[in-house]
Amino acid sequence: MAKGVKPRVKAPKKAAAGETVTLKTLISHKMESGQRKNKDGSVIPRSIINRFTCAFNGKTVIDVKMEPAISTNPYFEFEAVVPEAGEFQFTWYDDDGSVYETAKKVAIA
């Protein structure tokens, strides 16, 4: 498991039924691209988050396939429709097999 990986999500706590809300997600992860070299000249191996998904009550909102070109501490901003009260699930999949998850509940205003 990559060390010190922390996900942070900004999502509204309340929304009107059917409203489109903006979600902002950030996860602290080095995203080692596999292009950098050590002091001794050897290549630092690639170690990145390769996939990010967001689902609401089990239905997919967005599914992002990520490459090494995404910056360190990957940031995504996107929009989702809130048809009913429920929970947003955010999942990040790491190259090394770890999975980072967080969830945010949304109530209907």
Place this chain on the structure above:
Amino acid sequence: MEFSRRDTLALGLGAAALTVLPFQVNAAADDFISNFTGGADVIEGGEGLTLTAPEIAENGNTVPVAVEAAGATAIMVLAMGNPVPGVATFNFGELAGSQSASTRIRLAGTQDVVAVAKMADGSFVKVGRTVKVTIGGCGG
């Protein structure tokens, strides 16, 4: 340091080789696009696909880009001049509020950033933007 004729010639050949290299990178990037589209035709110029990227990126390690395509099922972003052209592929699910996404990417140097959108009707649209990068972001 005195340059012998042999050295000058070698230097000249090296410089010529460097100018040829970018063409090879473009070929790899086109492969990426045809894998995504499955060989289908791609419409240039983006009716309905917007790619927002700064004209000049201060820091190649974190360049904010945004894509938007009303009615797209997926958008792929490529950096044509990076060692590996792929950047991200956004697949929009049924609860996506709008087919748009913003993120920050690494750009190795001044290059074209290209977005290819797969529309709901199965067609593909492509838009590109040149971004000048002052400090490269791929560990170079």
